Amino acid sequence: MATKGGRCLGGEKKVSEGLLASVVLNGLSPTFEAQARAVGAFLTQCGEISVQAYVTLVRDFGEGEKLGRFLGPASERVWLKADYFQPELVSAQVEAFGSQVNLFPPGLFGADLCGRLAARLNGSAVLNLLDIDFSGARPLAKKAAYSQNLVAALALNNKPYCLALSKDWSSKPHKFGDKVGAAGKDVFATLAMGSFDKNRERSEIPRETSFDLSKAQALVVSGHGLGDKAAVESAAELAQKLSADWGVSRPVAMNAWAPLERLIGVSGAMAAPKWALCLGASGAAALLSGLSQAQKIMAVNLDPEAPIMSRSDLAIAGEAKEIILALKKLLDQ
Numbered sequence: 362m363a364t365k366g367g368r369c370l371g372g373e374k375k376v377s378e379g380l381l382a383s384v385v386l387n388g389l390s391p392t393f394e395a396q397a398r399a400v401g402a403f404l405t406q407c408g409e410i411s412v413q414a415y416v417t418l419v420r421d422f423g424e425g426e427k428l429g430r431f432l433g434p435a436s437e438r439v440w441l442k443a444d445y446f447q448p449e450l451v452s453a454q455v456e457a458f459g460s461q462v463n464l465f466p467p468g469l470f471g472a473d474l475c476g477r478l479a480a481r482l483n484g485s486a487v488l489n490l491l492d493i494d495f496s497g498a499r500p501l502a503k504k505a506a507y508s509q510n511l512v513a514a515l516a517l518n519n520k521p522y523c524l525a526l527s528k529d530w531s532s533k534p535h536k537f538g539d540k541v542g543a544a545g546k547d548v549f550a551t552l553a554m555g556s557f558d559k560n561r562e563r564s565e566i567p568r569e570t571s572f573d574l575s576k577a578q579a580l581v582v583s584g585h586g587l588g589d590k591a592a593v594e595s596a597a598e599l600a601q602k603l604s605a606d607w608g609v610s611r612p613v614a615m616n617a618w619a620p621l622e623r624l625i626g627v628s629g630a631m632a633a634p635k636w637a638l639c640l641g642a643s644g645a646a647a648l649l650s651g652l653s654q655a656q657k658i659m660a661v662n663l664d665p666e667a668p669i670m671s672r673s674d675l676a677i678a679g680e681a682k683e684i685i686l687a688l689k690k691l692l693d694q
């Protein structure tokens with residue numbers, strides 16, 4: 362597919378020839394018009410992207426007529442009747458179009474589906490998209506990072522490009538399209554409610570509130586390098602045997618291997634223990650700032666060059682799971 366031209370935002374007219382997009386919107390939400398406006402602004406500024414399909418969740422098909430005026434031209438406008446949000450089923454509908462770009466509105470609905478679809482299709486996902494440049498070999502997407510303090514530029518490797526827009530787009534100039542109603546065919550589908558077990562996909566991690574990691578005297582920190590929930594729980598058992606508290610890095614909490622309350626770092630607890638043992642954590646600044654008051658840091662990491670190693674008083678280059686088992690065995694003896 363040939364692409365040329367500049368950026369979506371900024372002065373230059375961006376051009377991205379031949380890109381086909383599917384757009385997903387949530388007609389169940391009162392913010393529908395703002396979602397459509399954001400998408401309209403993006404498409405206005407990325408004028409050469411053609412919309413293959415608008416896929417819109419609606420409570421009943423009559424809403425299609427009401428909401429349709431906010432959509433631009435597309436080959437198909439799919440109205441999905443649903444009583445509640447069923448991300449997997451919506452993803453399957455969008456996947457069927459095989460578009461190179463899947464575009465999602467600002468907000469949780471868009472971010473959730475965007476991440477799911479990219480993971481499912483082995484594509485690239487960008488949430489809170491501020492800007493994108495399709496002119497290079499790989500699109501360059503910009504998004505706010507570090508609590509809006511920095512703008513990160515991310516090169517997208519894999520198609521489809523799944524893009525969830527930042528809410529800034531809702532206030533940018535847009536046109537909904539001048540061929541509304543004339544272009545595209547309307548397709549009506551009802552999502553198979555009966556086949557979806559709302560409870561099956563849910564697993565709640567009980568909140569723990571009986572501890573305060575900022576007051577921990579000793580801390581075992583489980584990092585992403587532990588690889589799975591079982592290993593993280595094994596590290597928690599080690600902490601117990603050592604009469605230490607137990608904390609985790611962000612990917613561990615994000616993978617639901619541990620409750621979010623266990624998070625150490627800028628987004629979690631700032632700890633000041635006498636010692637901290639970090640197992641399979643790289644030593645990112647965001648984590649280490651939560652340990653900057655620790656008197657001694659010990660680290661186990663497969664990679665001797667990992668940042669945590671040079672920041673530790675004792676660094677062991679090795680397999681963290683093995684060290685956990687060996688320490689537990691020693692303590693049991």
Ligand SMILES: Cc1cc2nc3c(=O)[nH]c(=O)nc-3n(C[C@H](O)[C@H](O)[C@H](O)COP(=O)(O)OP(=O)(O)OC[C@H]3O[C@@H](n4cnc5c(N)ncnc54)[C@H](O)[C@@H]3O)c2cc1C
Binds near residue numbers: 584648662
């Ligand atoms: C705004 C913002 C806020 C953030 N806040 C926090 C925060 O509060 N806390 C936080 O932790 N992160 C936070 N992060 C994320 C942070 O930047 C890092 O991505 C995160 O700390 C990395 O966690 P990790 O080291 O466990 O995982 P990874 O970066 O995946 O590192 C895993 C490490 O384990 C090692 N490893 C792999 N396998 C093994 C093995 N078998 N045995 C031993 N070692 C192994 C690897 O060599 C690697 O060094 C934040 C990020 C942002 C953008």
